[in-house]
Amino acid sequence: MRLFHVSDLHFGAEDPAALAWFAECVAAERPDAVVMTGDLTMRARPSEFDAGGRWLRALGVPVTLEIGNHDIPYYWDPLRRLFAPYRRYGAAEKLIERPLAIPGVSIVPLSTISRAQFRLDQSKGRVAKPSLDTALARIAAAPKGDLIFVAGHHPLIEGPTTGSGRTRHGAQALAALAAAGADAVLSGHVHDPFDIPYGKMRLIGAGTLSTRLRKTPPSFNEIRVAGGRFETLVRTAEA
Template identity: 40%
Template sequence: MNRPVVVAHLSDLHLGAHDPAAVESVAADVAAARPDLTVVTGDLTMRARPGEFRRARELLDALPGPVLAVLGNHDLPLGSWRRVLRPYDRWLSMIDADPEPIRRAEGVTALGLTSMPWWRWKNGRVGDREAGVVARTLGTVPNGDVRVLALHHPPLATGTARLFGAPRLLAAARHARVDLVLAGHTHVPDVRVIGRQVFVVAGTATSLRTRGTPCSWSLISVDRGDTVVRERHFGPGGWRVHRVVSVSAGASSGR
């Protein structure tokens, strides 16, 4: 591919506790960037209610495709028998029937992982099975493709946001030569690079649950190992670039 691969990365929509103006305008802003792939890393809904999932489906359909969406902790029913007996039914019927979706476009292959078992409350968990999926799916991607792994919980997070099982997932991603690891959950944008891998956490794209950062999403451009992340923030004047982070794969660490 003779041009950069462009990925739009949104997360934590929290539809049901959202900013209507951000919801109304975000799809057009993403479409204007003409991404090769759009990734939404979980918490599409606030309480996993049917009406919230319908809104999420409408927004996903308005985003430029192909679109890859993964489940977050808020996308599971809360305090209901459904959480035990049918925790994923609404997601599987209204968002994606495949809990580990794969999307391909010219120059890019992306895998989505579910990092939220129904029996955990907030923190995510991945195990040997998920690590195996990464190895089998992204480890066999043809040379030249940008390899993208997407999940809700950031694998590098510590403390209360820790992803249990992260070391085995990171090892699998390293062996599979994953280029981009995309996540959300914290509502705070972040970019880090370890070795040849770039880790991008997107902020909350449309919710009122901001944590020191307004509604935002990240536009990522990858060109032969060089990655540029443009964080687009929402304000009274609409969507604008707030910060640009440029990183080169191969650096030992950075932000």
């Protein structure tokens, strides 16, 4: 079994060549699912959601889409951000925070997005108790013996990248997910891939297929699953 973990497509600032490369990989290799960990859009515009949603649906495999900080209206549109942040999703709507059950693997969404926080940088993450409680309930309901992959946008704790999530309540959420039996937490946001241990879990971050590169060329993660174990391979467009 294989999962393709991709993030930060940023339609509106997307890289068409990188998107075409990824779509070709999906068409040729037919992964069991695509896990997209947020920032589908650049400025949460309806046209960006429609373009991104159509592109994801055209992949022709099961997809789950998490919400990133770029996927809710920006600060200059505070009323929409606070009271109607999720009305622009168009073709992407039915993919959002969609749990996926594949034989032997359960993919559990975890929202790390907040409409408003008591800090200047609203792009950083926050895990609210209702979001964590929902994820924990889904883990408890997963088939016994499944590998559990939790998918959210922001890294829950800081990793080895220059980008930062600074996710509030992230460490507490991570400890609760580990105690509940999660095997890995998948994230994006920082635009560079990583794979680091956290106890018996793995914290796995994907790069970006947008023009907003940092240290890594356009990339995604291939997660290979066999015999109740998994490994992660970073695949770059230059490889």
